[in-house]
Amino acid sequence: xxxxxxxxxxxxxxxxxxxxxxxxxxxxxxxxxxxxxxxxxxxxxxxxxxxxxxxxxxxxxxxxxxxxxxxxxxxxxxxxxxxxxxxxxxxxxxxxxxxxxxxxxxxxxxxxxxxxxxxxxxxxxxxxxxxxxxxxxxxxxxxxxxxxxxxxxxxxxxxxxxxxxxxxxxxxxxxxxxxxxxxxxxxxxxxxxxxxxxxxxxxxxxxxxxxxxxxxxxxxxxxxxxxxxxxxxxxxxxxxxxxxxxxxxxxxxxxxxxxxxxxxxxxxxxxxxxxxxxxxxxxxxxxxxxxxxxxxxxxxxxxxxxxxxxxxxxxxxxxxxxxxxxxxxxxxxxxxxxxxxxxxxxxxxxxxxxxxxxxxxxxxxxxxxxxxxxxxxxxxxxxxxxxxxxxxxxxxx
Amino acid sequence: xxxxxxxxxxxxxxxxxxxxxxxxxxxxxxxxxxxxxxxxxxxxxxxxxxxxxxxxxxxxxxxxxxxxxxxxxxxxxxxxxxxxxxxxxxxxxxxxxxxxxxxxxxxxxxxxxxxxxxxxxxxxxxxxxxxxxxxxxxxxxxxxxxxxxxxxxxxxxxxxxxxxxxxxxxxxxxxxxxxxxxxxxxxxxxxxxxxxxxxxxxxxxxxxxxxxxxxxxxxxxxxxxxxxxxxxxx
Numbered sequence: 001x002x003x004x005x006x007x008x009x010x011x012x013x014x015x016x017x018x019x020x021x022x023x024x025x026x027x028x029x030x031x032x033x034x035x036x037x038x039x040x041x042x043x044x045x046x047x048x049x050x051x052x053x054x055x056x057x058x059x060x061x062x063x064x065x066x067x068x069x070x071x072x073x074x075x076x077x078x079x080x081x082x083x084x085x086x087x088x089x090x091x092x093x094x095x096x097x098x099x100x101x102x103x104x105x106x107x108x109x110x111x112x113x114x115x116x117x118x119x120x121x122x123x124x125x126x127x128x129x130x131x132x133x134x135x136x137x138x139x140x141x142x143x144x145x146x147x148x149x150x151x152x153x154x155x156x157x158x159x160x161x162x163x164x165x166x167x168x169x170x171x172x173x174x175x176x177x178x179x180x181x182x183x184x185x186x187x188x189x190x191x192x193x194x195x196x197x198x199x200x201x202x203x204x205x206x207x208x209x210x211x212x213x214x215x216x217x218x219x220x221x222x223x224x225x226x227x228x229x230x231x232x233x234x235x236x237x238x239x240x241x242x243x244x245x246x247x248x249x250x251x252x253x254x255x256x257x258x259x260x261x262x263x264x265x266x267x268x269x270x271x272x273x274x275x276x277x278x279x280x281x282x283x284x285x286x287x288x289x290x291x292x293x294x295x296x297x298x299x300x301x302x303x304x305x306x307x308x309x310x311x312x313x314x315x316x317x318x319x320x321x322x323x324x325x326x327x328x329x330x331x332x333x334x335x336x337x338x339x340x341x342x343x344x345x346x347x348x349x350x351x352x353x354x355x356x357x358x359x360x361x362x363x364x365x366x367x368x369x370x371x372x373x374x375x376x377x378x379x380x381x382x383x384x385x386x387x388x389x390x391x392x393x394x395x396x397x
Numbered sequence: 398x399x400x401x402x403x404x405x406x407x408x409x410x411x412x413x414x415x416x417x418x419x420x421x422x423x424x425x426x427x428x429x430x431x432x433x434x435x436x437x438x439x440x441x442x443x444x445x446x447x448x449x450x451x452x453x454x455x456x457x458x459x460x461x462x463x464x465x466x467x468x469x470x471x472x473x474x475x476x477x478x479x480x481x482x483x484x485x486x487x488x489x490x491x492x493x494x495x496x497x498x499x500x501x502x503x504x505x506x507x508x509x510x511x512x513x514x515x516x517x518x519x520x521x522x523x524x525x526x527x528x529x530x531x532x533x534x535x536x537x538x539x540x541x542x543x544x545x546x547x548x549x550x551x552x553x554x555x556x557x558x559x560x561x562x563x564x565x566x567x568x569x570x571x572x573x574x575x576x577x578x579x580x581x582x583x584x585x586x587x588x589x590x591x592x593x594x595x596x597x598x599x600x601x602x603x604x605x606x607x608x609x610x611x612x613x614x615x616x617x618x619x620x621x622x623x624x625x626x627x628x629x630x631x
Contacts, residue, residue, distance in 0.1 A: 317498075319458075321486065321491070321558065321561075322511050322562070323514045324478070324479040324482040325478055389459070391453050
């Protein structure tokens with residue numbers, strides 16, 4: 001028999017028992033639909049995590065005062081700040097680093113007109129916005145001149161702008177931070193949630209010198225809360241971390257064997273953990289969905305076996321007029337594949353409709369999967385059909 | 398008439414059926430028979446005499462337990478299932494008592510079925526099937542389903558199907574068993590015409606003497622042995 005005659009024969013056989021064909025297909029529709037939907041959900045989760053990583057900025061380190069927990073005895077954080085502006089200036093000379101931004105932050109009360117809001121006030125230099133890849137939506141950022149003159153200017157985060165000014169444009173308006181008047185010069189772009197779940201837009205930026213001198217006052221002159229630094233590239237992350245440690249140990253006059261009095265936190269590894277979690281989630285969802293695909297496949301095997309028994313006489317007639325075993329095998333196999341493929345297409349459509357984000361990749365793979373499911377689960381029944389003896393099949397009532 | 402070429406010959410052909418937990422049941426005992434091309438043969442015998450088993454063996458639907466079966470000079474006993482399928486397709490046409498048409502498949506597609514397995518393209522299959530239906534007088538019922546046709550018409554469709562690949566041999570197993578007398582006569586007339594006009598060899602199993610009378614040679618089976626082989630007794 002010519003191969004191209006097969007689809008017609010299979011299609012006709014499927015049409016002979018529409019209800020059964022439809023129900024069998026439904027198993028595939030649900031199985032494939034679940035796979036597409038789950039992959040899409042997993043993809044969505046990964047997408048969200050990627051966005052958060054993007055928002056954080058890439059290749060970043062945060063240097064904090066205080067020893068790491070592994071050092072045994074540990075000073076309370078901030079009780080003896082060890083990181084200084086001088087450290088930051090020294091780090092700027094390192095060739096592996098792309099930028100250095102010392103940061104001083106503390107919580108303060110903000111007020112404008114009738115409303116007030118408590119938030120984190122972060123004293124920064126212009127480099128901070130560059131390293132975090134944090135753009136200014138309206139107005140402008142903090143300039144070097146403002147840092148030098150310790151100007152009373154502020155850049156508001158989205159959340160703070162909304163809480164204090166509602167829908168009004170805050171640029172040029174005045175706001176009180178800890179009872180001192182500041183002029184709003186800009187509003188930062190929206191960053192969304194951080195990987196740890198805090199709202200990054202609930203923040204106010206002021207020049208570093210303003211925060212240190214005028215706003216909070218510093219008990220240990222020259223110290224900062226943290227320093228944000230960026231390595232030149234992701235390949236240089238390890239070298240950069242070693243350079244940072246060496247420089248800071250030297251500057252802090254630590255003897256060999258003495259524990260660090262600072263902590264270097266690699267944000268890339270945090271991001272990697274989050275990405276891994278998202279990947280595991282995708283795999284898990286995919287596995288669950290695959291199980292429903294397998295169940296659908298077993299349903300097809302079951303129905304095809306019933307169909308072979310029911311059509312024994314037909315098989316006998318076909319064999320009597322010259323059908324070879326291969327012809328019978330292919331006919332039943334193709335029926336299973338057709339059911340799976342059509343069911344699979346419907347499943348992809350269903351999954352796409354159900355998922356809020358789906359990529360072509362997920363759809364195509366699943367399509368191939370459903371055809372493979374048809375071959376895998378359709379083979380045994382088709383084989384049973386092909387094995388029949390013509391004389392017995394013809395006698396079958 | 399010059400001696401026609403031999404179409405088939407069986408020698409010492411035996412068939413036993415295995416019974417679970419018992420001795421094999423013998424159905425055919427060392428049957429010897431030779432059939433020339435163009436013969437019209439009736440096979441008779443009581444139930445259980447082995448005549449249907451003999452037909453199944455001739456039709457390559459079943460394999461003998463022992464013996465040889467030469468079809469067009471080739472020993473087919475012991476051929477692989479796919480080779481037998483090809484022989485059935487090219488050389489043999491079947492007509493059954495119960496017609497054995499595919500239900501829910503139109504008359505023309507039933508007739509075209511052997512051509513499908515012969516690898517003929519679809520358009521040529523349908524054209525040839527239409528010609529065959531015309532020949533058996535059913536050209537106008539090509540689209541009808543088997544259950545829309547009378548018994549006689551269904552048997553004509555089955556005969557058209559048997560003719561599809563221009564076989565050398567038609568095997569008919571009680572082809573008139575389900576038909577009334579008048580229709581039986583029509584069907585037997587059709588067989589006679591095919592035999593005389595086209596020289597197709599016909600072997601017919603029947604238990605009706607009226608039907609056997611259309612044949613020119615009678616083989617009678619009793620208990621798995623040939624007990625008579627000769628002229629049809631009037």
